[in-house]
């Protein structure tokens with residue numbers, strides 16, 4: 257057995273030994289048929305390896321894990337500005353089925369609570385059949401295989417989903433739902449009833465981890481910008497009224513579903529899927545949360561944990577006559593580019609150099625911030641009559657072009673971008 261699978265097996269065994277707390281959802285009657293002992297975990301690396309342990313062949317309905325992915329499809333189809341007219345980005349701190357509408361705009365707080373998810377689903381273009389097919393095909397592209405509807409769960413939710421229909425009518429009355437309420441809810445119930453395995457959740461999460469490119473099929477499902485926004489709402493709103501505690505304790509953008517699945521993402525590295533049907537009072541799988549919490553703390557996966565030690569980008573540095581040649585490796589981000597910048601400027605001062613050549617053939621990525629910093633170093637060196645040559649030049653030019661192309665984002669809160677707040681006369685008199 258490969259070492260990754262072995263460690264996934266070990267985590268499952270440790271948690272399987274503890275009897276599951278929590279209860280299997282039964283407010284959608286068909287969900288009560290799930291076996292509470294089913295337990296599985298999978299990981300999909302951004303390089304396309306998928307590791308599975310436990311009952312990983314079991315299919316279950318995706319439920320709310322679908323929400324960030326459908327949000328991503330809506331962003332891809334309509335763009336952020338249009339979607340943001342219908343649904344916000346703020347954690348609601350309320351249960352998943354709460355009536356959580358922003359005063360003033362009537363928008364649901366975020367796309368991951370039911371009200372926001374139903375509105376998001378309503379935005380996917382086409383008639384009802386086309387819209388559901390876009391969702392089914394889109395989620396399948398995230399998963400890298402064709403996902404199918406569980407008719408029984410769909411009918412069960414459709415027969416009992418009056419609270420969701422109420423949220424549909426309420427958002428319609430606020431002018432934010434984009435199609436008739438019954439139709440929007442029907443598409444939403446179908447979306448929640450798509451069947452997945454833990455490996456599907458891992459690959460879907462892995463697609464977000466890889467900036468929207470499915471690590472198995474290599475298909476670009478959504479743009480990196482869209483994947484980034486989906487991850488942002490998962491980080492702030494993915495676990496409903498446990499989102500804050502989740503971020504503190506686990507620190508991975510994640511989304512849970514009442515079917516018992518959770519998808520979690522370590523950006524740039526991998527996606528995880530965990531499945532265990534018993535849920536806590538918030539509707540999050542108890543064992544899946546425990547597995548993710550253990551993995552995060554034992555393996556140091558929290559997104560805000562700084563990497564230990566420093567990475568040196570300089571593989572070799574050599575002065576021959578009056579020419580300096582520096583060979584770089586790995587990823588160029590701010591902190592590595594800063595080391596390069598300091599090294600070049602120091603060599604210029606101490607070694608009386610006339611020419612500098614930087615070889616980035618073995619650099620894996622040039623981040624925009626690194627391109628910007630190296631451009632500034634080039635300008636500084638030119639002021640001292642020195643030429644900085646970076647080879648291959650196209651790579652640095654491509655990263656620099658990304659800086660130029662980056663969209664100028666309106667200031668948070670929109671109106672402030674054009675209308676700065678006017679200074680209010682202070683009630684407190686300045687001293688003196």
Ligand SMILES: NC(=O)CC[C@H](N)C(=O)O
Pocket residue numbers: 319320321352353370413420445448512513514515539
């Ligand atoms: N949290 C969830 O997974 C809820 C999804 C479920 N289909 C519902 O709307 O109630």
